[in-house]
Amino acid sequence: MIGERHKTALAEILGADGVVQDCASLAAYENGARYDRGSAALVLRPRGTAEVSACVAYCVREHIELIPQSGNTGLVSGSTPDTSGAQVVLSLDRMTPIxxxxxxxxxxxxxxxxxxxxxxxxxxxxxxxxxxxxxxxxxxxxxxxxxxxxxxxxxxxxxxxxxxxxxxxxxxxxxxxxxxxxxxxxxxxxxxxxxxxxxxxxxxxxxxxxxxxxxxLPRQVSTAYLVPRTGTAVMPLLRAMEERLGSYLSAFEGMSGNAITATLAHVPSLRNPFQNGDVPNYVILAEVSRSWLPRDDEQPLDAVLETVLAEVWGAEDAPLANAFVGPAREMWALRHALSEGVKHAGRLVAFDLSFRRADVLAFCDWMKLELPSHFPDVAIFDFGHIGDGGVHFNLVVDEARAGPVDIAFERRLRDWVYSIAVDRFGGSFSAEHGVGRKNQAYYDLYTQKKHKDLAAGLKQLTSPGRLGSVCFG
Amino acid sequence: MIGERHKTALAEILGADGVVQDCASLAAYENGARYDRGSAALVLRPRGTAEVSACVAYCVREHIELIPQSGNTGLVSGSTPDTSGAQVVLSLDRMTPIxxxxxxxxxxxxxxxxxxxxxxxxxxxxxxxxxxxxxxxxxxxxxxxxxxxxxxxxxxxxxxxxxxxxxxxxxxxxxxxxxxxxxxxxxxxxxxxxxxxxxxxxxxxxxxxxxxxxxxLPRQVSTAYLVPRTGTAVMPLLRAMEERLGSYLSAFEGMSGNAITATLAHVPSLRNPFQNGDVPNYVILAEVSRSWLPRDDEQPLDAVLETVLAEVWGAEDAPLANAFVGPAREMWALRHALSEGVKHAGRLVAFDLSFRRADVLAFCDWMKLELPSHFPDVAIFDFGHIGDGGVHFNLVVDEARAGPVDIAFERRLRDWVYSIAVDRFGGSFSAEHGVGRKNQAYYDLYTQKKHKDLAAGLKQLTSPGRLGSVCFG
CATH class of the missing domain: 3.30.465.10 (Uridine Diphospho-n-acetylenolpyruvylglucosamine Reductase; domain 3)
Incomplete structure (x- = not known):
């Protein structure tokens, strides 16, 4: 899809080892971290800013479409070529010396x-x-x-x-x-x-x-699992922790019972940490940390966290049903395994949403009520960052009952979830994964015309050439 | 300078009390917080976004130049009209209900x-x-x-x-x-x-x-004055404090002996806090704070700070010559009075510079060596925010010896200081005061052509009308 003349010219800029064209080597650059499969005409591997500049100038002059690729760990088809076979990937994987x-x-x-x-x-x-x-x-x-x-x-x-x-x-x-x-x-x-x-x-x-x-770097870390009394107790709990722990509080992560159960079932190295193995409906992983080494005259951080939890527990209308301090490595291991774990529960349709902080749980509660009547064979396996309003809202489709997930079904499901998240709850359809090809349709749908016009103007002003997988204009 | 037709039209948008035109009332909007004296054709005082929008639309269509004004506390002539008498001030002073x-x-x-x-x-x-x-x-x-x-x-x-x-x-x-x-x-x-x-x-x-x-909000605060052993000890001192205090450290402010002495002399309510009244060459105000209320089982913050200072003092090659913990209100009173204090030392020519953190003191040291041979009757009264690389680099001219400061002299002095700060030390000519009319010439001088072109394009894209005191294009 790209002529020999271009290959020769680009090899002159980068050296022969800077241009990848054999199929076997291309594969690693063509496939994304999840699902995504594309086809590249060529991969360019510059070794510094000057080589990037020379490649880009050549490609712009020759109207060659460039897809910049970094670690290729993204989940929105932002760093991989489409299936046309016409796009050239510019990989940063040799840009490391500085x-x-x-x-x-x-x-x-x-x-x-x-x-x-x-x-x-x-x-x-x-x-x-x-x-x-x-x-x-x-x-x-x-x-x-x-x-x-x-x-x-x-x-x-x-x-x-x-x-x-x-x-x-x-x-x-x-x-x-x-x-x-x-x-x-x-x-x-x-x-x-x-x-x-x-x-x-x-x-x-x-x-x-x-x-x-x-x-x-944190030198002292202490973690606890907190079980809120109800869904509506999560925000009072966060407020109580922020009030008493201030800058010590370094994470306040929410994990749904569904996500925990699926993960414990599919990652054998994880121990079930809950009493009698009963996984609660919702669990918060709270972390406190300090960057200095322990000092003799200072209360240990575990004790600080326990004191604070006792205070919160003892308050009138206490938002806590249960809480226990435990080893940070083990507690985080469960949290970090959730993303893998939920993939084993069935066919995953994942959303990376964000809201004002109080609306994360409000949105999830609303969904628990309404989803079954709209999509009966879809279950919610959410987890996320309650402290900043982000939620990895994962839906798992029971394909045994619903039949295989096809593109039309996934599109219907996505359309519906995003409309609730954005229109009803004022949320964002991409909290931290970016736009990518995968979210282009939702960018087009939810972005005001004025913002698109500004973006198109900015594009002309900065990089009029064909660059990247997203069209913001 | 502005026709009756415009006055009538704007009064229709804002009501009669939303348009200021009598000389006595205009003065408060025409004069800046320091030196700055301008002349406004009119002042508009909208009460909400819709009124701002209507005023702006009218003025853009009628080619009337608008200067937005907020609290008018800035120091770079950013919020006041020029002396032409043709500019209209749009004040935000009634935009407060939300x-x-x-x-x-x-x-x-x-x-x-x-x-x-x-x-x-x-x-x-x-x-x-x-x-x-x-x-x-x-x-x-x-x-x-x-x-x-x-x-x-x-x-x-x-x-x-x-x-x-x-x-x-x-x-x-x-x-x-x-x-x-x-x-x-x-x-x-x-x-x-x-x-x-x-x-x-x-x-x-x-x-x-x-x-x-x-x-x-901080609920516990503790402060100390630290006297570094030498100028080059300031960065090791900051590193030692950050290492031991992490997120507790909420300020690390530098004050030159000159600035302290001038301020103590001119603000009678301040007590000289130094032994025998001997003001050191350079003093750091360090603050630590916590947002929670004191807990019984927790070491008081003063004691934490004292422990840490003792540790730093006891280290080999200790960067500290002296240090004492004292009442926060009093210690901050001196720091916050510096800006007023140095104004009484003579004719002030003030700079708001920033550098990579280590270069604040390197720049000041270089200036102490070189300034006297270039500008013999000018003394340095610096203070600033060592923790983030900002420095209020104040020069005071001895007018009894140098003669009165005229525009040409101030321009020469400014040109020279900025050239050292920007060209030699890679610093910024405006750390936190913005550009304004006062820094327009330095924006023009130190901004790359590409950046100006981008800014001019962005201006056309967003607000093609005549808005604000600065031309970024």
Whole structure:
């Protein structure tokens, strides 16, 4: 689908080993982390910003469509080619050499192809980390493109609020490089251009390097499972914990009984932590943490958490039915296994929604009442980040009863869930996974015309070339 | 300078009391917080988004230049009219009725004319606050337009990272209202448009309402003055404090001996807190805080701070020469008086700079060596936010020796200081005050052509009308 002339020209820019064209090697770049299957004309593997710029300039001039790909761990078909066979993947997987730590500034300058685990592995001895906690291990360019949140958003914020600088290649005929790498924490001298390239799936430019804020690594961690008295007790419980624990509180994650049960059944290494094995309807994983080493004269963190839980439990109208402090590793293991676990419960149709915080449970409760009459053979296996309003709203279809899930059924189900989430509850149809090809139809449906017009104008202004899997205009 | 026809039309939109035209009443809107003196054709005082939209639409269609004004506490001539007498001020001072607290979401929806002190005064009984700590008391629209940082940026971040939503009126012929008020903490469904309107001085639209993130109010606070052994000991000291205090550390402010001495001399209510009254060359005000009420079984915060300081002091190559814990109110009173204090030391030429954190002191040290040979009768009275790299670099001219400061002298001095700050140290010429008319020349000088082109395009796309005191294109 792409002529020899282009292959030769691109190999001149990148060297022969920078251009992948044999079918066996292409596969890893064509297939997404979940379901997604596409077909690439070619994969380009530049080794630095200058090579990205040269590739982009060539492709824009030759009207070749580029799909930037980072760790390819996303779930919305944002980083893989479509099935046309005409798109060229630009992979960041060789963009890793820069690793420039500024200890005094608590920041690091890295290439966009660096893996999250590499950053944090190399920083650990110095007691620092990039504080985005994910179940996956993406490369940082993709984290920027989707503005990932993760399990500790409540304490540290998202990728956006931890980004101090970027270098970006625009998809214009020159492959213009925009240097926004200053690394300053404060700078109000005009438009903060880096914001346009965060969370926009690479449509306005390819991020090639970045400067990230680092935080002190937690040195003391304590976790508890909390069982709220009812669904409506979850927000009073969160308020009570925030009031008493303030900046200690680093996670407040919700797990439905369905999600827990499915995960315990399918991941044999997990122990059922609940009394008599009875899984409650809903469980909160609360984490408190401190970044300093334990001090002799200081109450241990487990004791702090126990004191606070006793206080909350003892209050009038206590929102707690049960609570127990336990080993952090084991408690998180269950939480991090949920995503895999629910996949085994049946055919999964997954949603990454967000709401104002109180509406997460309100939405889930509404769905529990209404879903059965609309989609009788679909069950809810939700879990998520109550502390920031995000919920991985997973629906599992009983295919034995409903028949196999076809595209029309999935589309009907998605349309209905999104309409409730967005129109009725004022929520977002993509909390932290971005748009991608998968959510394009919902972007088109739920985005106001004025916003689309602005996006189309911005696209012309920055990267008029064909770049990325999403059309925001 | 503005015809009766326009006055009549605008009075029809706003009512007679919404249009100010008598000289006595105009003065408050024409003069800035420091030095700035302008002349307005008219002041418009809308009472809500719909009225702002109608005014803006009229003015754009009639080619009338609008200057949005919020609390008018800024220091860069961003919110006042120029001296032409042709500009119309659009004041937010009657935009205050909305005050809609969402306790569960820890957020508040307010009108852009609401004062910071009003927000925090009304929130205090509930134990919440908008965590931007300033010496001034601006209205929130201006805080958004300049993206203010303040003294507790280190712990809570800037206005940008605490903004969940905006409503904006664009300067086009329709006065288009863009609603970005969702209040979601996570939403990655396209361009995060609100970022364009934060820190850009109202050039791309007038923010009329916003949703702000709230934090738990500190319930325990402890402060200390730290005297670093040398200038180069400041960063090791900050690192040692961050390592041992983590999220407790809520401020790490630097104060030069010059600034302290001038302030003690001119503010009689302040007590000299130093042994024998000997003011050190440089003093850090460190604050630790916790948002929960004291618990019986918990070590008091003063004791925590003392333990940590003893540890830091006892270390090999200790960066500390002296340190003492003292009453927070008194310690902050000196810090917050510095801005006023240095004004009494002579003719002030003030700079609001920022650097990577280690470069604040490196820059100040360089200046101490080099300034005397370039500007012999100018002394340095710096103070600032070491924890986030910001420095209020104040120069005081001895007019008795140098003669009165004229425009040419101030321009020469500014040009030289900015060239060192930006070109040599990679710093910013405006950390948290924005651009304004005052910094327009430095924006023009230090902004890359590509960035100006992008800004000009963005201006056409959003607010093609004449809006605001700054030209970013």
């Amino acid at each position: 690793f420039d730590l500024d200890i005094d500034n608590r920041s690091i300058h890295v290439d966009a192809g660096t893996r999250l685990s590499d950053i944090n592995g190399r920083l650990e001895p110095g007691g620092l980390f990039f504080p985005i906690d994910l179940s996956a291990d993406p490369r940082v360019g993709g984290m920027l493109a989707t503005n990932t949140g993760g399990s500790r958003f409540l304490k540290y914020g998202d990728v956006r609020s931890n980004t101090l600088g970027l270098k970006v290649v625009l998809a214009d005929e020159a492959g213009t490089v925009v240097d926004l790498l200053s690394g300053l924490r404060k700078n109000n001298t005009g438009v903060d251009w880096k914001q346009l390239f965060i969370g926009t799936s690479g449509a306005f430019g390819i991020v090639t390097e970045c400067v990230l804020n680092l935080e002190r | 005050f809609d607290l969402d306790i569960d979401n820890r957020s508040i929806h307010v009108d852009a004319g609401t004062r910071l002190s009003d927000i925090n005064g009304r929130l205090e009984p509930g134990g919440l606050f908008f965590p931007i700590d300033l010496s001034a008391d601006p209205r929130v629209g201006g805080m958004l337009a300049t993206n203010t940082g303040g003294s507790r940026f280190l712990k809570y971040g800037d206005v940008r990272s605490n903004t969940l939503g905006l409503k904006v009126v664009l300067a086009d012929e329709a006065g288009t209202v863009v609603d970005l008020l969702s209040g979601l903490r996570k939403n990655n469904t396209g361009v995060d448009w609100k970022q364009l309107f934060i820190g850009t001085s109202g050039a791309f639209g007038i923010v009329t309402e916003c949703v702000l993130n709230l934090e738990r």
